[in-house]
Amino acid sequence: MSEELRVGVIDHGSGNLHSACRALREAGARVVLSNDVDELAAQExxxxxxxxxxxxxxxxxxxxxxDELVLDHVEHERPLLGICVGHQMLFEYGEERDAPVAGLGLLPGVVSPLPADRLPHMGWNTVRPCDGTRLFRGIERERFYFVHSFGVVDPQLHSGVxxxxxxxxxxxxxxxxxxxxSTQFHPEKSGAAGVRLLANWMSSLDED
Known part of the structure; x- marks a missing residue:
């Protein structure tokens, strides 16, 4: 990028905020951490x-x-990155303690408990990048750090997933x-590969 991208990190009271801000700055962003919707709406x-x-x-x-900030941001085709539960919030709803939780409905799918014996899924794991990926360009074989017990399971393997x-x-x-x-894993906890992914995200915005 020719200049630093202005990135607003949404402080809604639940997030690995300072680590995320630090990783974004390391990747080359100019970061604003805020819970003020007007200040956040002014970011790129x-x-x-x-x-x-x-x-x-x-x-x-x-x-x-x-919620209205995010929906308006996406409606105007402006870039959004969800991380961990922020990724889960983008889907239609979640199944949590037998009660449905409405999400933002920006992505199709249901967040449900992972059908696994060992939970949470915690630690380093590989991924299978989608065709034509921009996020994982040059880091397709790297491992990323996950901490979660819920996810969108058995997804339809369509483009972009x-x-x-x-x-x-x-x-x-x-x-x-x-x-x-969006990422279910934590880029900010994934070392150099995570910083590279964040840099890839920001660089890809110049290509659109």
Whole structure:
């Protein structure tokens, strides 16, 4: 990129915020961490982080007006990156403690418990990048750091969906669909490969 991309990191009270900001700066972004929707709306790109329970993350996002911010941002074809629970928030709904949790509905799919004996799925794992990937360009064989017990399982393998496997459960590890990108893993905890992925995301915006 010819100059630093202005990236707003949404502080909705649930996220690995400072690590994410540090990794984005290392990747070359000019980062604004905020819960002010007007300040965030002025940025060129948004990052939606999240950890913990989907319901609590969605409640925090809605309380600050962040749901409308994200929906408007994407409607205007502006770039968005979701991370971990932020990735899960982009789907239609989640199944959490036998109660459905409405998501943002920007991506098709349901977030459900991983059908695996060992949970959470925690540690380093490989991914199978989608055809024509931009996020994983040059890092297709790298490992990334996951911490989660829920995911979008047995996804339809359409264009723009990267998968991974924990035990026998195949789940969406990342998406690249229009202005939306997202990762179930934590780029900010994935060392040099994670920083490269963030740099790839920002560089790909110049190609659109």
């Amino acid at each position: 790109a948004l990052v939606l982080p999240g950890v913990g329970a989907l319901a609590a993350a969605m409640d925090g996002l809605r309380a600050m007006g962040g 990267t998968t991974s496997t924990h035990e026998d459960a195949v789940f969406i590890a990342a998406t690249e669909l229009g202005p939306i990108c």
